[in-house]
Amino acid sequence: MAELVTIERSDRIASVILNRPERLNALTFAMWQEIGTIFSRLETDEGLRCIILRGAGGKAFAPGADISEFAERRSNSALARDYGHVMHRAMTAIDDSRHPTVAAIEGVCVGGGIELAMLCDIRICGEGSRFGVPINRIGVTMAYPEIGALIARVGRQVALEILLEGRVFGAAEAKEKGLVSRIVPDGKVLDEAYETANRIAAGAPLVNRWHKKFARRLMDPKPLSPAELDEPYQTFDTDDFREGYQAFLAKRTPEFKGK
Amino acid sequence: MAELVTIERSDRIASVILNRPERLNALTFAMWQEIGTIFSRLETDEGLRCIILRGAGGKAFAPGADISEFAERRSNSALARDYGHVMHRAMTAIDDSRHPTVAAIEGVCVGGGIELAMLCDIRICGEGSRFGVPINRIGVTMAYPEIGALIARVGRQVALEILLEGRVFGAAEAKEKGLVSRIVPDGKVLDEAYETANRIAAGAPLVNRWHKKFARRLMDPKPLSPAELDEPYQTFDTDDFREGYQAFLAKRTPEFKGK
Amino acid sequence: MAELVTIERSDRIASVILNRPERLNALTFAMWQEIGTIFSRLETDEGLRCIILRGAGGKAFAPGADISEFAERRSNSALARDYGHVMHRAMTAIDDSRHPTVAAIEGVCVGGGIELAMLCDIRICGEGSRFGVPINRIGVTMAYPEIGALIARVGRQVALEILLEGRVFGAAEAKEKGLVSRIVPDGKVLDEAYETANRIAAGAPLVNRWHKKFARRLMDPKPLSPAELDEPYQTFDTDDFREGYQAFLAKRTPEFKGK
Numbered sequence: 001m002a003e004l005v006t007i008e009r010s011d012r013i014a015s016v017i018l019n020r021p022e023r024l025n026a027l028t029f030a031m032w033q034e035i036g037t038i039f040s041r042l043e044t045d046e047g048l049r050c051i052i053l054r055g056a057g058g059k060a061f062a063p064g065a066d067i068s069e070f071a072e073r074r075s076n077s078a079l080a081r082d083y084g085h086v087m088h089r090a091m092t093a094i095d096d097s098r099h100p101t102v103a104a105i106e107g108v109c110v111g112g113g114i115e116l117a118m119l120c121d122i123r124i125c126g127e128g129s130r131f132g133v134p135i136n137r138i139g140v141t142m143a144y145p146e147i148g149a150l151i152a153r154v155g156r157q158v159a160l161e162i163l164l165e166g167r168v169f170g171a172a173e174a175k176e177k178g179l180v181s182r183i184v185p186d187g188k189v190l191d192e193a194y195e196t197a198n199r200i201a202a203g204a205p206l207v208n209r210w211h212k213k214f215a216r217r218l219m220d221p222k223p224l225s226p227a228e229l230d231e232p233y234q235t236f237d238t239d240d241f242r243e244g245y246q247a248f249l250a251k252r253t254p255e256f257k258g259k
Numbered sequence: 260m261a262e263l264v265t266i267e268r269s270d271r272i273a274s275v276i277l278n279r280p281e282r283l284n285a286l287t288f289a290m291w292q293e294i295g296t297i298f299s300r301l302e303t304d305e306g307l308r309c310i311i312l313r314g315a316g317g318k319a320f321a322p323g324a325d326i327s328e329f330a331e332r333r334s335n336s337a338l339a340r341d342y343g344h345v346m347h348r349a350m351t352a353i354d355d356s357r358h359p360t361v362a363a364i365e366g367v368c369v370g371g372g373i374e375l376a377m378l379c380d381i382r383i384c385g386e387g388s389r390f391g392v393p394i395n396r397i398g399v400t401m402a403y404p405e406i407g408a409l410i411a412r413v414g415r416q417v418a419l420e421i422l423l424e425g426r427v428f429g430a431a432e433a434k435e436k437g438l439v440s441r442i443v444p445d446g447k448v449l450d451e452a453y454e455t456a457n458r459i460a461a462g463a464p465l466v467n468r469w470h471k472k473f474a475r476r477l478m479d480p481k482p483l484s485p486a487e488l489d490e491p492y493q494t495f496d497t498d499d500f501r502e503g504y505q506a507f508l509a510k511r512t513p514e515f516k517g518k
Numbered sequence: 519m520a521e522l523v524t525i526e527r528s529d530r531i532a533s534v535i536l537n538r539p540e541r542l543n544a545l546t547f548a549m550w551q552e553i554g555t556i557f558s559r560l561e562t563d564e565g566l567r568c569i570i571l572r573g574a575g576g577k578a579f580a581p582g583a584d585i586s587e588f589a590e591r592r593s594n595s596a597l598a599r600d601y602g603h604v605m606h607r608a609m610t611a612i613d614d615s616r617h618p619t620v621a622a623i624e625g626v627c628v629g630g631g632i633e634l635a636m637l638c639d640i641r642i643c644g645e646g647s648r649f650g651v652p653i654n655r656i657g658v659t660m661a662y663p664e665i666g667a668l669i670a671r672v673g674r675q676v677a678l679e680i681l682l683e684g685r686v687f688g689a690a691e692a693k694e695k696g697l698v699s700r701i702v703p704d705g706k707v708l709d710e711a712y713e714t715a716n717r718i719a720a721g722a723p724l725v726n727r728w729h730k731k732f733a734r735r736l737m738d739p740k741p742l743s744p745a746e747l748d749e750p751y752q753t754f755d756t757d758d759f760r761e762g763y764q765a766f767l768a769k770r771t772p773e774f775k776g777k
Contacts, residue, residue, distance in 0.1 A: 077492040136462025139503030143491040203654025232661040236598040244657030339754040395721025398762030402750040
């Protein structure tokens with residue numbers, strides 16, 4: 001039996017692939033478990049510069065939850081809560097990743113697929129991609145961690161329009177709504193995602209991780225301590241700053257070491 | 260004398276209509292009172308699935324406050340505060356409504372008209388609609404509940420651009436700024452609003468109300484309690500979830516009861 | 519030696535000009551000091567209605583920090599912190615200004631140039647303007663006040679895309695991302711900026727200052743006191759309200775005095 005979520009690791013980039021193409025990568029309980037485990041494991045990978053999240057098969061990112069599993073896994077509130085906890089552990093692992101993340105969205109990206117994609121720092125889709133969260137048609141709500149993640153990205157007004165109307169819409173509207181960062185021709189999504197990952201990987205990795213950390217910290221309204229306010233200046237004591245600065249003056253490409 | 264705000268109720272949809280077409284629905288003290296009363300009354304309507312807010316006459320949503328009333332109602336700070344309290348009671352009644360709300364914006368939508376429209380979950384306008392808040396031209400400020408509602412929807416930068424520049428602008432710019440959700444040809448605003456309301460009404464009503472509740476709760480930075488975090492899973496114990504799930508498997512249209 | 523930051527003052531509008539055109543207005547320590555001093559001084563200017571911030575020479579707003587200065591000013595964390603404090607004092611002086619601010623962006627607006635421009639209430643650029651923050655290529659992070667200001671304007675997702683990818687992009691994308699308010703043909707940036715400043719100056723200055731104050735206050739999640747909630751109604755006791763109201767009824771242009 002094929003693994004439901006696979007991982008490919010190149011020199012500096014890891015690809016996490018939803019691997020159920022015969023079902024358009026419809027998300028199961030086991031897949032949410034596996035996504036959480038994989039993203040947690042990647043946290044300790046020091047050489048990693050970027051993670052790409054995508055679906056196998058080229059036809060879909062993910063169409064949402066596999067509804068055939070609901071009888072077993074979500075048929076009442078207690079089961080649904082257990083399912084939710086596993087789903088939210090995976091979401092938190094992506095959201096809290098210190099590594100930059102890119103969602104490569106080929107084809108359909110609906111329901112839980114949107115939840116997954118939205119957690120990535122950059123989201124690239126194809127012209128023919130389709131989006132929506134029509135869960136009010138099956139009587140299902142988003143739990144707080146899901147609607148909170150959506151609102152944090154697109155605002156309350158857009159989140160409610162998507163949830164209340166339950167409409168499925170195209171790539172241009174997804175971009176207008178802030179769901180995706182950019183649109184490329186179908187067939188070019190992976191190219192653009194890997195070019196983006198390479199642009200990210202060309203930057204100093206400590207800087208990228210600090211920027212993600214600072215941006216996450218600023219979501220918390222608690223005032224910053226003096227020690228926190230000073231942390232960003234540490235970059236000026238790193239080998240990578242000296243390398244970047246020298247390379248800039250010499251008009252050459254820097255070789256960052258993450259130190 | 261015609262009522263200043265009228266209500267039409269169909270099977271699942273209520274239309275609240277600003278009804279002063281001879282003055283383009285310019286908003287009076289009595290109209291703000293009536294809006295607050297109507298939206299408060301609609302809260303207890305269990306069969307209601309969606310509220311449409313619109314102007315009578317097809318030429319305007321609302322051009323803002325009726326300035327001829329200022330001598331009597333807003334000629335000093337004490338009077339203006341009393342007026343403000345009635346206005347903000349109406350705004351709160353719309354903002355806190357558990358029912359999904361759609362603004363159908365035909366023609367001009369300026370000043371207090373924007374305030375009203377922005378409180379609706381989805382805002383649909385015509386290609387020829389005009390927007391703006393030129394109140395600095397008459398020496399009037401927005402009170403905190405008004406500017407807060409605007410910033411919550413479009414952000415501080417867009418809100419300040421609108422207020423400081425006082426410019427009146429068209430539908431395309433209103434969409435770019437996040438003031439409206441979508442633009443349709445001028446004679447099609449009501450059609451699109453009612454189609455949208457029907458799409459909303461096709462979803463499970465408890466789910467729609469929960470989503471509005473959760474989105475509103477998340478505007479408060481106070482941490483969620485365990486009981487609050489568990490509330491969304493209650494949907495899996497509802498009749499409507501079982502109906503939605505069975506209808507999905509049977510590929511038929513669900514019949515939700517709101518239970 | 520020419521002044522590094524100059525100021526032009528007309529009847530109601532002040533222009534603050536980054537004046538190092540031979541280096542495309544690359545920002546130095548001395549310029550950050552001067553910007554802070556100038557904006558602090560303008561706070562007490564009662565007759566002022568609007569500040570325009572722009573670059574000299576017509577080719578650039580600012581390409582970011584002058585990197586040749588790093589050896590002296592930012593070669594380790596202690597020096598970088600001192601530099602940061604001066605930079606952030608200037609940023610705070612712009613951000614907290616009670617006067618409306620307009621950034622006129624001709625040509626390149628990169629790194630610290632974006633930081634400066636984003637602090638202005640309205641940002642106007644030319645079709646050929648270029649934007650980006652490629653600081654991860656030299657191993658430098660944004661400090662908290664900088665990334666906080668960016669996130670406050672464009673949201674976490676757009677801020678991270680800009681910082682992680684380090685890509686330089688054009689005016690249309692800058693507008694999509696919320697970095698600029700509007701785009702005009704390249705030779706028309708100053709015209710549009712001064713027309714905008716004149717539109718702002720046509721409004722009651724107390725109202726504009728109040729709106730800026732209220733919008734800033736609402737960034738703080740602390741609940742508003744009753745006295746704060748009442749402050750906006752003071753406008754109805756001003757001479758400018760009476761003038762604005764009378765001018766509206768008489769269909770003439772109001773003459774506001776700021777009283």
